Amino acid sequence: MADRKSYHHGNLRQALVDATAALVEESGPQSFTLTEAARRAGVSPAAPYRHFKGRDDLLEEVARQGFLEFADRLEAAFDDGRPNPMTAFLRMGQAYLDFARERPGFYMAMFESGISITGNAELARASDRAFGMLVRAAENLFAEMPPDRRPPARMVANHIWALSHGVVELFSRGKPGGRTPIAPADMLESGVLIYLRGLGVLPG
The missing domain is CATH 1.10.10 (Arc Repressor Mutant, subunit A)
Structure with a gap:
């Protein structure tokens, strides 16, 4: 074996x-x-x-490794904001969907297992690194806006994370087209663009 x-x-x-x-x-x-x-x-x-120590300890290690790989993928997709902040930002959304599709066991351990991320320091650091990539991308996206008009980057990162997870749960599981004929990537991208337009980041 x-x-x-x-x-x-x-x-x-x-x-x-x-x-x-x-x-x-x-x-x-x-x-x-x-x-x-x-x-x-x-x-x-x-x-x-x-x-x-037990079952939860093992599950936390699966989640920790998942978050590390997840952060690597987000960082690679961001590519220091090239060729422009919006393209890089949207590319990260595709990386999110790709990870959920290609590494479902790790993804479920990370987001659906009910483990306490804050109770495990190494797991928390791995999770923070992944979230930090979304914050960095949001900061990059708003860098050219006047300071008094910039949305809070952490708030935006949280909202985009929630939107991405919702697309995975509702539209990326099961038979393609089971809930909607719109592809998950298109669903996520359109949602992100509508959200950013609502924040005034994009023209109406």
Whole structure:
């Protein structure tokens, strides 16, 4: 078994993380057990306790790794605001949807598992890094506006995050076109543009 081989090479911790992400993708973040994760990783039921205190501790590590990869993708999409702030901002929305589609187990652990992000310092730092990319992009977007007209960047980042998550939950899951014929990427982009126009960032 490939996972057992990885474990024998000292990668038990990562094997358990990957196994858990796969289980979460298959059946959701609430239904997996440490025993199932151990079985999927090809180790004994007691093996996970060498690295994790329990089920939530393992789930938090899945979420932490997810946030780190998520932040990397957002940073790459932002690309220092090139070729212009609006293009970079919208590109980050596509990166959000791509991550949710391509890494569903990690995404669900991050946003749908009910874990306490603030109760785990490393997890909180990873989450803050991802959110910080949205704040940075918003600041970049408003940089040319008069200071007294700039919307609060953290508020905008929170609203865009909520909008992106809503599109994932309502329109990116299940059969394409099941709820609407509009593609999730188009749904998100139009929503972002309407929102920014309402803030006065874009002309009417």
